[in-house]
Amino acid sequence: MELEKPSNGVHYPEHVTIETMVHDTKATPEEREEFLPHKPDEQNQSQFTDFVGKTSLGMSIFNLSNAIMGSGILGLAYAMANTGIILFVILLTSIAALSAYSIHLLLRSAGIVGIRSYEQLGNRAFGAPGKVLAACVITIHNIGAMSSYLFIVKSELPLVIQNFMGAPSNSGEWYLNGKYLVIIASLIIILPLALMRQLGYLGYTSGLSLTCMVFFLISVIYKKFNVGCPLEDHNLTQPLTVMVNSTSEDDVCEAKLITYNSRTAYAIPIVAFAFVCHPEVLPIYMELRKPTMKRMQRVANISVLAMFVMYLLTAVFGYLTFYDKVGSEFLHTYKGDSADHLILCVRLAVLMAVTLTVPVVIFPIRRALLQIFFHDKPFNWVRHISVAFGLLVFVNILVISIPNIKDIFGVIGATSAPTLIFILPGIFYIRIVPENLEALNSRPKIQAACFAAAGLLLIVISISFIIMHWASGGNQSIGGH
Numbered sequence: 001m002e003l004e005k006p007s008n009g010v011h012y013p014e015h016v017t018i019e020t021m022v023h024d025t026k027a028t029p030e031e032r033e034e035f036l037p038h039k040p041d042e043q044n045q046s047q048f049t050d051f052v053g054k055t056s057l058g059m060s061i062f063n064l065s066n067a068i069m070g071s072g073i074l075g076l077a078y079a080m081a082n083t084g085i086i087l088f089v090i091l092l093t094s095i096a097a098l099s100a101y102s103i104h105l106l107l108r109s110a111g112i113v114g115i116r117s118y119e120q121l122g123n124r125a126f127g128a129p130g131k132v133l134a135a136c137v138i139t140i141h142n143i144g145a146m147s148s149y150l151f152i153v154k155s156e157l158p159l160v161i162q163n164f165m166g167a168p169s170n171s172g173e174w175y176l177n178g179k180y181l182v183i184i185a186s187l188i189i190i191l192p193l194a195l196m197r198q199l200g201y202l203g204y205t206s207g208l209s210l211t212c213m214v215f216f217l218i219s220v221i222y223k224k225f226n227v228g229c230p231l232e233d234h235n236l237t238q239p240l241t242v243m244v245n246s247t248s249e250d251d252v253c254e255a256k257l258i259t260y261n262s263r264t265a266y267a268i269p270i271v272a273f274a275f276v277c278h279p280e281v282l283p284i285y286m287e288l289r290k291p292t293m294k295r296m297q298r299v300a301n302i303s304v305l306a307m308f309v310m311y312l313l314t315a316v317f318g319y320l321t322f323y324d325k326v327g328s329e330f331l332h333t334y335k336g337d338s339a340d341h342l343i344l345c346v347r348l349a350v351l352m353a354v355t356l357t358v359p360v361v362i363f364p365i366r367r368a369l370l371q372i373f374f375h376d377k378p379f380n381w382v383r384h385i386s387v388a389f390g391l392l393v394f395v396n397i398l399v400i401s402i403p404n405i406k407d408i409f410g411v412i413g414a415t416s417a418p419t420l421i422f423i424l425p426g427i428f429y430i431r432i433v434p435e436n437l438e439a440l441n442s443r444p445k446i447q448a449a450c451f452a453a454a455g456l457l458l459i460v461i462s463i464s465f466i467i468m469h470w471a472s473g474g475n476q477s478i479g480g481h
């Protein structure tokens with residue numbers, strides 16, 4: 001069978017099958033994470049000889065789960081409050097399933113061209129514009145994700161320190177100023193971890209980060225049975241009070257099965273944002289020990305399923321605790337409980353989790369930037385360190401000047417998230433899989449085309465709704481911050 005790639009017209013010899021395909025060698029050593037044909041190892045069928053991944057299946061699951069899990073979890077109860085339980089469950093299930101399918105498309109495309117890099121898939125599919133497009137979307141998206149994580153540090157860490165020190169909130173001490181605290185956390189914790197040469201080393205911190213999130217979930221469930229309705233003794237934050245005014249007394253503590261309002265516009269972007277991990281999938285695949293597509297798909301399926309369960313439980317119990325009063329940054333809804341020791345520990349756990357996720361998110365940005373600007377250069381420590389440092393400085397400046405986390409979820413979730421999950425994997429797959437292997441009108445390709453089209457539709461719908469919401473002035477009266 002002769003295989004022909006659509007983008008560069010390279011012809012494969014007869015003996016080359018999809019499993020043992022070699023790509024042409026124009027790519028630089030840094031870019032080339034390729035399948036080389038060799039006798040398959042009976043035990044693992046591994047096809048990689050150029051980069052020997054050492055990360056175990058378990059650690060890879062931790063890393064991918066950690067890449068999925070982030071600040072998005074804090075917006076899910078808010079999304080549920082504005083869609084109702086049934087619509088939310090349908091939305092969450094669909095996006096989780098589509099996200100796993102999208103990973104399948106990426107892995108299959110990577111398997112065919114033998115490159116485990118999102119940008120290089122873009123290059124193979126559309127040449128330089130494809131590579132630049134993928135790199136830009138990854139960079140913008142991950143900078144947005146990093147900003148949302150550091151925003152949580154900026155808003156929650158002062159509350160934790162204030163309570164531990166028993167200081168009054170307006171004492172003006174520097175250590176109660178979120179802006180300084182973000183800079184300190186970036187320098188002391190994030191920067192050293194971001195300097196690791198390989199993502200696999202972060203498996204332990206990823207495990208710790210996930211443990212913190214499990215503790216967060218258990219506490220949310222416990223608190224549901226602890227916070228009474230209608231939260232009279234709860235010192236709710238100002239924006240939440242505004243929401244109470246717009247809700248009738250009767251349905252304050254009534255769970256809605258299906259509901260719709262102008263804030264529903266944020267539901268799809270929030271859920272889409274929560275499931276993005278796609279820029280990290282291929283780097284994690286590259287470092288996986290015995291890297292076969294089946295093994296990596298297993299890593300992806302287990303991670304997506306585990307995060308789906310955590311997301312669902314957090315949203316359900318978070319919503320059933322505060323109902324319509326839940327804020328867009330869930331943790332802040334407990335603001336009246338600042339002195340509560342459990343809530344204090346929960347804040348600390350979430351802070352630790354999001355802080356430890358930042359380095360995982362930095363890796364794909366650095367990779368994207370290096371591939372665009374230094375694609376033919378070998379690894380260099382000075383460049384590696386400078387890019388991480390520069391990125392942290394940039395995102396710190398951004399976070400210090402951002403007033404609101406909901407709009408990060410909204411804008412990033414409505415634009416770059418559907419592009420990374422739906423559009424790029426769909427169109428790359430169509431271009432990369434050779435036509436004599438799968439014709440343009442074959443089922444998998446039509447499916448991939450519909451998938452990409454659905455992503456485009458999601459972007460149009462989400463952006464239109466968000467703009468309508470902004471235009472109607474709804475932005476000022478929403479809970480959270």
Ligand SMILES: NC(=O)C[C@H](N)C(=O)O
Pocket residue numbers: 067068069070071072073141142145273274275276277361
């Ligand atoms: N990795 C990301 O892009 C965002 C992540 N899924 C989150 O929920 O924070």
